[in-house]
Amino acid sequence: EIVMTQSPATLSVSPGERATLSCRASQSVYSNLAWYQQKPGQAPRLLIYGASTRATGIPARFSGSGSGTEFTLTISSLQSEDFAVYYCQHYNHWPPITFGQGTRLEIK
Amino acid sequence: EVQLVESGGVVVQPGGSLRLSCAASGFTFNDFSMHWVRQPPGKGLEWVSLITWDGGSTYYADSVKGRFTISRDNSKNSLYLQLNSLRTEDTALYYCAKGMVRGAPFDFWGQGTLVTVSS
Numbered sequence: 001e002i003v004m005t006q007s008p009a010t011l012s013v014s015p016g017e018r019a020t021l022s023c024r025a026s027q028s029v030y031s032n033l034a035w036y037q038q039k040p041g042q043a044p045r046l047l048i049y050g051a052s053t054r055a056t057g058i059p060a061r062f063s064g065s066g067s068g069t070e071f072t073l074t075i076s077s078l079q080s081e082d083f084a085v086y087y088c089q090h091y092n093h094w095p096p097i098t099f100g101q102g103t104r105l106e107i108k
Numbered sequence: 109e110v111q112l113v114e115s116g117g118v119v120v121q122p123g124g125s126l127r128l129s130c131a132a133s134g135f136t137f138n139d140f141s142m143h144w145v146r147q148p149p150g151k152g153l154e155w156v157s158l159i160t161w162d163g164g165s166t167y168y169a170d171s172v173k174g175r176f177t178i179s180r181d182n183s184k185n186s187l188y189l190q191l192n193s194l195r196t197e198d199t200a201l202y203y204c205a206k207g208m209v210r211g212a213p214f215d216f217w218g219q220g221t222l223v224t225v226s227s
Contacts, residue, residue, distance in 0.1 A: 032212075034212075034213035034214075036153075036214075038153075042219075043203055043217035043218065043219055043220060044153065044203075044214075044217055045217070046213060046214060046215050046216075049208065049213050049215075055215060056215075087152065087153055089153075089212075089213060091210075091211075091212035091213050094167075094212065095155070095158060095167040095168070095169070096155055096167075096169050096170070097143075097155040097158075097212055098155065099152060099153040099154070099155065100152075101152050102152045102153075
């Protein structure tokens with residue numbers, strides 16, 4: 001099973017600033033990596049797939065990068081609606097499909 | 109508009125059973141793999157099970173293998189999860205999710221149905 005590790009567990013950033021979230025896979029997942037956003041009381045929403053492709057309707061301030069075992073989600077200028085929990089997920093050589101434990105992005 | 113609506117979540121005793129349903133609309137259901145994902149209260153996401161577009165192949169997380177059964181009825185645009193031999197650690201919000209063209213990742217999710225296993 002591929003283990004996904006996200007860092008940091010909690011990230012405090014001010015609105016308008018840049019946020020950088022990390023995700024590491026225990027073995028290469030190539031570019032088979034997705035990012036999801038989850039707000040309280042809501043289902044997860046797909047943000048990024050293929051490590052760097054934005055899903056339909058996702059604003060350009062969200063960008064993904066990386067391949068192999070190291071990945072990054074960057075939010076270029078934080079808006080109030082971006083404060084949420086973010087999960088990475090691999091979908092290479094599955095099952096199982098596994099998620100990271102999440103990064104909570106909070107207002108500083 | 110894609111919609112996924114789960115139902116069937118209840119409070120059940122350890123060792124009990126129940127069936128969850130997910131009604132799909134807004135897309136060609138029988139073209140896509142479907143998944144169940146769960147989230148214990150206050151915790152992260154755990155993939156549970158996958159069924160391919162035609163129901164021909166199914167896959168499970170080790171934590172539920174042998175106890176849960178995924179199925180689908182393409183004539184009714186519906187996905188199901190049969191949960192047997194339930195344990196307290198199965199308590200979670202259960203989401204159904206639509207896979208993208210290759211089966212993953214998940215581009216649409218329902219709002220979830222809550223399963224509570226408690227005596």
